[in-house]
Amino acid sequence: MNIKRKELLVTSFALFSLFFGAGNLLLPPLLGYHAGQNWLWVTIGFMITAVLIPIIGILAHAKLQGTMYDFGKKVSPWFSSIYCIIVYVISVAIPSPRTASATHEIAIHPAFGTNPLLTSFIYFSLVLVFVLNRSKILNLIGKFLTPFIVIMLLAVIGIGLSSSAFTTGASTFETPIVSGILEGYQTFDAIGAVVVGAVIIISLNFKNMKVSAFESKRKLIRQSGFIAGAGLFLIYAGLIATGAYYGSEIEVNTDLSTDMQRANLLRGISIAALGTFGNTVLSILISLACFTTAVGIVAGTADYFRGLFKASQTAYVITAIIACLAGIGVGQMNFHDIIVIAYPVLLFIYPITIVLILLNVLSESIATPLVFRVVVIVTFICSIPDVIGFISPSESLKNVTDYMPLAQHSLGWVLPALLAFVITVLVQPKGRTA
Template sequence: MNKNALVIGLALFAMFFGAGNLIFPPFLGLESGWDWPLGLACFVFVDVVISCVGVVAINRAGGSILSIEGVLGKRAALALNTAAILCTGVIIASPRTAATTYEMSIAPLLGDQIGLLPFSLLFFAVVLLFTLRPTRIVGIVGKVLTPVLVAGIVIMVVAGVANPLGPVTAPETATVVADGISAGYQTMDILAVVGFAIIVQESVRAAGYADGKSQLSVTARASLVACVLLTLVYGGLTYLGATAATVVSHDVNQATLITLITEQLMGQTGLVVLGVVVGFACLTTAVGLVGATAAYMERITDRRVSYRAALIAVVVIALAICNLGLTNIINLAAPVLSVICPPFMITVVLLLFRKHIHSTWTFKGAALAAVGASLLLTAHDLTGSLAFVEAAPLYSFGFSWLIPAVAGAAIGGLLGKRFDRNLLQAHN
């Protein structure tokens, strides 16, 4: 393995592995019981594999934000990118980092001495302070805490494998596959792929790789490193959740479950260390998300909305959503991500074959069909009123949007050829 690929792969692993993501695999394991390998496989495919493939695909297509804009068109790309930014910076990820910090760092240690509202006010005040006055401290803390967090999780997983918390029991759910896919959506890694791909591309160039072939080779190897490491860590966490069925209440939420597992395996000291590390890691994540969202809003409005005004608006909205509580935020995120993630997934996968796709209408057709099918699926999941959706292929696996997306790509490709032919005739 090339040294540069290994180093960049470790960096990519750190980017994908956020502190907020570690709450989902144990809960998936708890629900999946002895079917935890199946749930893990679905989770890893949607989150890890598609995201790492996306990094390679976007770098192969040029490694910039134009990779999406160039195939979907400016308006569609703006809509998708804005939806992704709003999800990560305002509606879901930022408030979830604060709620996760409360559930893992404050509640286990202080109980109800501090409520979610006063804590979240303090949390977002600090976020606002750091984003108004950018400082290297946040970056330094993030770089230090990620290895500490990963080391702590590895120690906990090894302890849990050596001395399991209990026997793995029967699944609590009949929808292990769909639950694994939904948990993969919740990480929102696919929404960050473009940004991560740009960072990887810059790192590869900085390492001295000038030609496209060598850049692609290093990027692919780095993505493989990240993919393997993420799978191992998430696999260990999922297994821990599967062994916890007999020692925890089944009505716990995701954050409470990981704190209970930590306390069982590593004692009160381990719980304190995990709480401190996760708290600071979530804080640095929130600072990055909120700052990036405000900068994006300033840019797309041509500075009609200032960075400071956007920042305050983002913080106020995230603060309000945070006080819904972690469980409600996750429940809110599920239908939103079920609509937004599929068009991103199909677009980044098609980008891998960009050289063999001759019309941008192929991408547009696939993305549009994925959105339409996902809207129908989500509407049925929420209301139960669209029974015909259940007849769609792959419905039980949560992938009923896939066949329509493929059909949309094919129809889009045919329409593209016709449009291109008519345009050529008009010029002649």
């Protein structure tokens, strides 16, 4: 049960870095900028979906110590298999390529003016090298890359806030907490929890980590999750506050896309805090934050398909290559276009992921297979109007959602899922486990 400080720090740093990608760096400052005087309320909402739920997901992994398949198997084996495939396909098709797109648009193109295809090719070639050196991922990311990222982030936030006049503008959000919750979806952190948590589990199974006992791993993962969560909370809150307090001093071109506004605001904050060196710092930050996340996504996907083919290393390598090729192809797209594509997908998969995470940390005497099935089915049905409403809004659909509490905020699934959970727990036969 004795956990060395070195193992704890390496795992915590690696977990933080696997979570912290492009959206995690770009989203909070502009969120704070638009929140203005209500930045604290927006922060609370953002923390729910970008920190609290993901860390609960890591605690669920500590309890299960399996793969993502274990998250949904209580619903049914076929559901869990389909869910895993959908999540991994989404991961390699959207958030992973998005990291390459962000790196190109913010760090590479402004400095070198290169073609996005060249950037994506070099980027995912390096990702593949890291992923194929599977046993070294935790050490490489946890020992070297993450500390550098954290130091630079704290420098930007600390210097930015210390030199700020601490004045904010008016909020543009009608419901700041809800706006924060929905913006937290775009970090992909809840999905990231079920993906990278499995990466951490498998990495700990390698001999060089010297952590083999179930209880030792559970303790290590839990402690690492809390430390990584505290780090995410500190960085997110700092970036949102910086955007709120410092944003009024930086010109944000409202004619540009939202994503270019995010980049320009963060660049302005970096330059204001660190001078002309701020551009270089921002480029390095974006590149490293994006890269570590892409490595975690591709490694997690390859791990899953290796498990499907009886621990076949060939399956691992082939999956990693396919995921990187997909990254090269989609990574050439504009960052904003990837965000637009992602939103309806997130409205579909995020609610299911959240309820699976929450149910898996509960006692098995409460969260029985029956509870899993009922809550997941209700969540799925009640999230359909959100997806359809975003893709093709209609008056008839509006008539339906008007009767669904929180539906106007794309959270129409929340109360039905909660009611389904409470009612099923109360009416299910005592001692039922299947």
